[in-house]
Amino acid sequence: MADNGYPTSGHLLGVLKKRMMSETHSGIFHFLPLGLRVQEKVEKLLDKHMIALGASKVSLSTFSSESLWQRSGRLTGDRSELFQLEDRKGTKFLLSPTHEEEITSLVANTVHSYKDLPLRLYQITRKYRDEPRPRQGLLRTREFLMKDLYTFDPSAKDALQTYHEVREAYSAFFDELKVPYLTAEADSGNIGGDLSHEYHMPSSKGEDRILSCSSCDYVANEEVARSGREPSSKKLYDIRKQAPTRMVEEILSFELFAQVHAWYSITHAFSRDRKIVYIAIYPSMVVHGHECEERATKFNLDALKSIFPNIDTTAGDLAETNSPRMKKKYVLDYRISEIIKKSYNEFLSTQRNVDVDFDDIPVVDLVMIEDGDGCPKCETGILKAHTSIELGHTFHLGTKYSKPLNAKVPGDSPSSGTVNNITTKGPVLEEKAEEISAEEVTENKIFLEMGCHGIGVSRLIAAVADSLADAKGLNWPRVMAPFEAVVISGPDFHDDAQMVMDALSQEATPTPSVSPRMSLAIDAILDDRPKPMAWKMKDADLIGYPVLVILGRSWRKEKKCEVQCRQLGFLRQDVALQELRSFVDDLLRQL
Numbered sequence: 001m002a003d004n005g006y007p008t009s010g011h012l013l014g015v016l017k018k019r020m021m022s023e024t025h026s027g028i029f030h031f032l033p034l035g036l037r038v039q040e041k042v043e044k045l046l047d048k049h050m051i052a053l054g055a056s057k058v059s060l061s062t063f064s065s066e067s068l069w070q071r072s073g074r075l076t077g078d079r080s081e082l083f084q085l086e087d088r089k090g091t092k093f094l095l096s097p098t099h100e101e102e103i104t105s106l107v108a109n110t111v112h113s114y115k116d117l118p119l120r121l122y123q124i125t126r127k128y129r130d131e132p133r134p135r136q137g138l139l140r141t142r143e144f145l146m147k148d149l150y151t152f153d154p155s156a157k158d159a160l161q162t163y164h165e166v167r168e169a170y171s172a173f174f175d176e177l178k179v180p181y182l183t184a185e186a187d188s189g190n191i192g193g194d195l196s197h198e199y200h201m202p203s204s205k206g207e208d209r210i211l212s213c214s215s216c217d218y219v220a221n222e223e224v225a226r227s228g229r230e231p232s233s234k235k236l237y238d239i240r241k242q243a244p245t246r247m248v249e250e251i252l253s254f255e256l257f258a259q260v261h262a263w264y265s266i267t268h269a270f271s272r273d274r275k276i277v278y279i280a281i282y283p284s285m286v287v288h289g290h291e292c293e294e295r296a297t298k299f300n301l302d303a304l305k306s307i308f309p310n311i312d313t314t315a316g317d318l319a320e321t322n323s324p325r326m327k328k329k330y331v332l333d334y335r336i337s338e339i340i341k342k343s344y345n346e347f348l349s350t351q352r353n354v355d356v357d358f359d360d361i362p363v364v365d366l367v368m369i370e371d372g373d374g375c376p377k378c379e380t381g382i383l384k385a386h387t388s389i390e391l392g393h394t395f396h397l398g399t400k401y402s403k404p405l406n407a408k409v410p411g412d413s414p415s416s417g418t419v420n421n422i423t424t425k426g427p428v429l430e431e432k433a434e435e436i437s438a439e440e441v442t443e444n445k446i447f448l449e450m451g452c453h454g455i456g457v458s459r460l461i462a463a464v465a466d467s468l469a470d471a472k473g474l475n476w477p478r479v480m481a482p483f484e485a486v487v488i489s490g491p492d493f494h495d496d497a498q499m500v501m502d503a504l505s506q507e508a509t510p511t512p513s514v515s516p517r518m519s520l521a522i523d524a525i526l527d528d529r530p531k532p533m534a535w536k537m538k539d540a541d542l543i544g545y546p547v548l549v550i551l552g553r554s555w556r557k558e559k560k561c562e563v564q565c566r567q568l569g570f571l572r573q574d575v576a577l578q579e580l581r582s583f584v585d586d587l588l589r590q591l
Helices: 009-019 033-052 066-072 100-110 156-177 233-241 244-253 301-307 318-322 337-348 457-467 491-505 533-543 553-558 577-589
Strands: 021-025 028-031 063-065 083-086 092-095 119-128 143-153 182-185 195-202 208-213 219-221 264-271 276-283 285-288 293-296 327-333 383-398 408-410 445-447 449-456 485-489 524-527 547-551 560-565 571-576
Touching: 028 033, 033 119, 033 143, 033 156, 033 457, 063 066, 063 100, 066 092, 066 100, 100 119, 100 143, 100 449, 143 156, 143 457, 156 182, 156 195, 156 383, 156 449, 182 208, 195 208, 195 457, 264 301, 383 457, 449 457, 485 491, 485 533, 491 524, 491 547, 491 553, 491 577, 524 533, 533 547, 547 577, 553 560, 553 571, 560 577, 571 577
Parallel strands: 182 219, 276 327, 485 524, 485 547
Antiparallel strands: 021 028, 063 092, 083 092, 119 143, 143 449, 182 195, 195 383, 208 219, 208 383, 264 276, 285 293, 383 449, 408 445, 547 560, 560 571
């Protein structure tokens, strides 16, 4: 146990392994009966919300064709995390880490009219990733369970409306779980697309970092988060007084690698093939907090990698940067881009044979955000950083997969053509409100607009187990618990315990005072193992049943059950048998 009395991560993992699952190899787990019930509860809830969204359930093969991945372009990058295999005929396959290629190929071969759209297909299946260092139980594994929803629409307007509806369904799902979560703007990563959101559970065990505003609803992953801070006005004044030619000469000659200038910094990185050096220029100091104090900046490598994914993060020899064979690519921080460009243009007017075009290079936020930075969305908010566990992700893919895999329908759809006045909540990219380009129309056919939306079922189980535990053990939400209630008794009350169990688990007849929901049987289990009563009570707390019904001293004296509920302030109350069903129902409705 930790010093604060709460179970350590290792202790909780031990409980999960003994009661819920068994690790057979590094990062590979079998689910035991109680763990499987938790998994099935999550799947049932997902089914409920996917059906409400109008999605149909499918089950795609674990095998994915390598040729499809070559067509989509996803085999051109790093393959180290892919499980690859070959059959006796030499056909190459992958154990699917994700199914975008397979579902797109399936739809391309079966959907031939806009009348078949919109189409929403989902599955809950195992995925595979050759994780180099499996850790933290189910949080980082080689085999994991995912819910994937794939959506297909005839136009960008329809696809963005679908995206909005999926986000609402995800919010309803996490709300019903009754777990803390944050919805953050995010980077699309290897999946692709240009609009995505992540769903995170705040946790000290998390590997992600999320920024949220103290005053408004701004939340973003640190990879795409942007602060409202600017360089110090004093520093800007000093900048404008400097001779621009000296500044640009220093940048182009890399003199600043040996020393940090008073107001700007330079970081460089190499491509994996060592043919390109990426040069990032950003302010050394920025305004921080309500008091507008200055603080030194830290470079955000993720921002650079989002523009140039082919970056080798290992250190390189600075001498290589001045090699004539080395191509240079620049990136400017948005706070100083105009000053750099103005200085460079003045410098360029006096030089010849300089091949850098500062007017045609990326301008982004290159500074790492920290606690206390200003919010980019409101004037008064301050950003707060949270470590978190990613539970789900929604992506608007556009035609990233439908084009290379030829998923298209005739272009006479009522929804095709101009896409204007999109009214979806949250950020919407302006280019998605533009007219469908000629590139998206081939032979009077329109490529399908896609979305993919995942929830990590096994990660969710691990995150909830870790985040909601207390000093006694696991503490499942009602909708995830392996059983809603457990009946515990000593050997003297075996027959009575079965009677109590029957009272809880039998369905009641709906009446004006008994709602249809209350008439459903309580999902209860009777612990009839030949163990001491105290041992069984402790074990029930470790497993995390929401409600304990105990036949002990009160039952012997008054025929009353002792009902315990840790999630409601460690509630303990003696309840007569005739009132037990309604009392437990009332507790469960609060969970």
